Amino acid sequence: MATPTPVAPASVYREEVGLGIWEHRGKVAVAGMGHSPTNRRWDGKPETSMGAYAILAIRNAMEDAGVSPDQVDGLIVVRAGTTGDAWAPRPIPEDFAQTYAHTDNIEDGLTTLSVEWLLQNMPELTNVSCVMHTRSDCMSNAVVLTAQIVGDGLAKCCLVVKGWANPEGRYGHGGANALAVAPGASQWTMPFGMVSGIPGTAFGFEQYCRRYNTSHDRVAPFVVNQRRNGLLFPEGFYAQHEPYQLTVDDYLQTRWISKPMSLHDCDRPIQTAGAYLFTTAERARDMKQRPVYILGHSSQRWTNRSSIQTLDEIEASTDLMARKTYEASGLTAKDIDVFNPYDGYALFTQYYLEAFQWHGVRRGEAHDFYGDDIRVEGPHPFSSSGGNNGNGRTRFWMHTDCIQQLRGQAGARQIRLKAETAISGGPTPGGADWTVWSSSPD
Amino acid sequence: MPKPVPVPDELSKPFWDAVNEQRLVVQHCAACDRRQYPPERVCTECRSGDRLEWIPTSGRARIIGYTVMHDSRVRLLQADQPFNIAVVALEEDPAIRFFSHLPGTPADEVPVGATVEAIFPELSPTQRIHEWQVVR
Structure with missing residues (x-):
């Protein structure tokens, strides 16, 4: 029996304060990136499955870097491919079953990915010796892991991939949530409806609004601008399928999900995949694209004191994220040109903006900042990716945008200010991974 | 409920x-x-x-915040939407926090800062639950 792919050890993540500048600062670079098309739902065809899209994204990343498959020696995979329901108990579509080799996990290629599934279906990857699954389910976690793997010399040319599946159905409304009993950890939450990240996020935001005398409607300029940036992002869902601008009125008039969180505060699930190719700084210089270097990375895992993370805890946790991220890179807020924090709930983003103090924004000032000129053409080109809110849920647009901005390849989204350094990361105020990017290794 | x-x-x-x-x-x-x-x-x-x-515990707490759920994933709760989900902090140790639907308090009329006391409505013939009610 083959040895199962290891999960990344906790030791690779830089979670402690005081670790200092990253030991591989400027010695690791991203040399390639690739994306598949996006779809709102899977249509059941093998060629639009999450697995097919992951393979396509990987091949696009190799092509972008000018790397042949036999040069790749590392493969990092985010296993989870959906925040929703598994494909089972639906039968595996016959076409899909005939098109791809399978693993023991029938979800592989449909709603999950694995190193095993990808290697079976990508025979051209003949020299992969370093393989790993991430510890958590986001590309932000995978990016910091891959940077560390390459920095540590475990791989010299390493792919990292994350896919997203969105089959038909309203996820989260069946399974355990449809039961009349609340076992296990849910006994403390489900009887009260404190299920999923939504009510807890709304609670934190309600505290924020009272503490800083602000309101939900003041998030509108940010969400509208996210869609605007998304429409300038050809790889994203809205640019490909629904190319119209969300308005302030749309935002203000949409329905509540968990007041004060509304529908437009939530990113939209889609079917897609994205991949990056990391290598050493030295090798990257001979590859096709201008290298984008990693100056540092950090990770944060916050343990709540009691049932829920309060605003005090959110601010303490995000302050730590910023401190560790700046510490790892040796940079400060004023050094950062491009800032792409997570926005999968748009009501998270002010916490990151204020913690990292990008463009001098301090606690309680984010909503004033949103009302300023945050367009990519303007003096404060905040979240130039458009994020998950502006492009569909992937949790990787933030990283792609940083790379494109620093390469000078962001097209209509290219910020008019200089773009030499960037920070991206997420997802939640309690658990997140951050990367500092630079067009220079120094 | x-x-x-x-x-x-x-x-x-x-x-x-x-x-x-x-x-x-x-x-x-x-x-x-x-x-x-x-x-x-x-x-x-x-x-x-x-x-x-x-x-x-003292069975007394203070409301520190809330949300009003309009689209719950929990099937049994959907018939009562919208409903409050308040967070209350224990009087003698505010670091300890509980959830509550605040029975008796209309949705979106949550008096943040108000004192609440624990009540124990019956959920099934064999199980009660800890809920909280605003002290009037």
């Missing part, structure tokens, strides 16, 4: 037994003199596992 009925396990049984007697208890770590809720196998501060005990 119908709710999914908690299923006690080995760790939580003393808590739910107390709730059925209309008493609210929380874990207390004798090693570091610290309450914790929800219960854990070890103290989340000092990691001690053998100094945890159950202690009574």
Whole structure:
């Protein structure tokens, strides 16, 4: 029996304060990136499955870097491919079953990915010796892991991939949530409806609004601008399928999900995949694209004191994220040109903006900042990716945008200010991974 | 308001037994003199596992915030939408926080800062639950 792919050890993540500048600062670079098309739902065809899209994204990343498959020696995979329901108990579509080799996990290629599934279906990857699954389910976690793997010399040319599946159905409304009993950890939450990240996020935001005398409607300029940036992002869902601008009125008039969180505060699930190719700084210089270097990375895992993370805890946790991220890179807020924090709930983003103090924004000032000129053409080109809110849920647009901005390849989204350094990361105020990017290794 | 009925396990049984007697208890770590809720196998501060005990609470708390749920994933709760989900902090130790639908308080009329007291409505013939009601 083959040895199962290891999960990344906790030791690779830089979670402690005081670790200092990253030991591989400027010695690791991203040399390639690739994306598949996006779809709102899977249509059941093998060629639009999450697995097919992951393979396509990987091949696009190799092509972008000018790397042949036999040069790749590392493969990092985010296993989870959906925040929703598994494909089972639906039968595996016959076409899909005939098109791809399978693993023991029938979800592989449909709603999950694995190193095993990808290697079976990508025979051209003949020299992969370093393989790993991430510890958590986001590309932000995978990016910091891959940077560390390459920095540590475990791989010299390493792919990292994350896919997203969105089959038909309203996820989260069946399974355990449809039961009349609340076992296990849910006994403390489900009887009260404190299920999923939504009510807890709304609670934190309600505290924020009272503490800083602000309101939900003041998030509108940010969400509208996210869609605007998304429409300038050809790889994203809205640019490909629904190319119209969300308005302030749309935002203000949409329905509540968990007041004060509304529908437009939530990113939209889609079917897609994205991949990056990391290598050493030295090798990257001979590859096709201008290298984008990693100056540092950090990770944060916050343990709540009691049932829920309060605003005090959110601010303490995000302050730590910023401190560790700046510490790892040796940079400060004023050094950062491009800032792409997570926005999968748009009501998270002010916490990151204020913690990292990008463009001098301090606690309680984010909503004033949103009302300023945050367009990519303007003096404060905040979240130039458009994020998950502006492009569909992937949790990787933030990283792609940083790379494109620093390469000078962001097209209509290219910020008019200089773009030499960037920070991206997420997802939640309690658990997140951050990367500092630079067009220079120094 | 119908709710999914908690299923006690080995760790939580003393808590739910107390709730059925209309008493609210929380874990207390004798090693570091610290309450914790929800219960854990070890103290989340000092990691001690053998100094945890159950202690009574005052049954009084203060509302520190809330949300109004309009689109719950929990099927049994959907008929009562919109409903409050308040967070209340225990009077003698505000670090300990509970959830509540605030029975008797209309949706979106939550008096943040108000004092609440624990009540124990029956959820099933064998299980009560800890809820909170605004002290008028």
